[in-house]
Structures are given as C-alpha cells and as structure tokens.
Amino acid sequence: SSQALVLVAGGIISYFCVNPYLLSLVDWRNAQNEEAEALVHASKTMNKTLKTLLTFSLILIISLIEFGVVNATIDGLSEIK
Numbered sequence: 001s002s003q004a005l006v007l008v009a010g011g012i013i014s015y016f017c018v019n020p021y022l023l024s025l026v027d028w029r030n031a032q033n034e035e036a037e038a039l040v041h042a043s044k045t046m047n048k049t050l051k052t053l054l055t056f057s058l059i060l061i062i063s064l065i066e067f068g069v070v071n072a073t074i075d076g077l078s079e080i081k
Contacts, residue, residue, distance in 0.1 A: 003074045010066040017062050021055045 029048055036044035 006070060006073050010070055014062050014066050018055075018059050021058055025051065025055055 028051055032044055032047050032051075
C-alpha cells in the first residue's frame with residue numbers, strides 16, 4: 001500500500017513542478033511574437049526553440065528524479081513477478 005502512495009505522490013509532485021512551465025510556455029510564445037514584431041529582429045524562432053528545449057529538459061530531469069526516488073523507496077526492480 002505504501003508503494004501506491006509513493007507512486008501517486010511522485011506523480012502529483014511532478015505534475016505541479018512542470019505545470020507552471022507548460023502553462024507559461026504558450027503565453028511566452030505569444031509575447032515573443034509581439035516583441036519580435038515590435039523590435040523587428042530575427043531571433044524569434046531561436047528563442048522559441050530554446051524555451052521549448054528548456055521546458056522539455058526540465059520535464060526529463062523531474063521524471064528521472066521521480067524514477068530514482070520511486071526505485072529507491074519501493075525497490076520494485078528486484079521483485080519482478
């Protein structure tokens with residue numbers, strides 16, 4: 001029963017860690033378009049790509065940390081049925 005709680009808690013923590021970045025990604029992209037139109041510079045695509053890569057790398061890091069914590073607390077890989 002504690003294994004299920006660890007999995008649920010890890011999922012909830014991961015969701016709330018990543019959610020603000022996912023929500024702000026759309027607003028940031030719109031702001032980037034408006035800024036590029038106002039300042040007339042060509043780095044709009046590069047800035048969007050960098051922000052997207054930053055968000056995806058954050059998702060990957062949080063997922064790896066959650067995987068490590070789950071395996072450290074549950075020890076689920078040693079009891080394959």
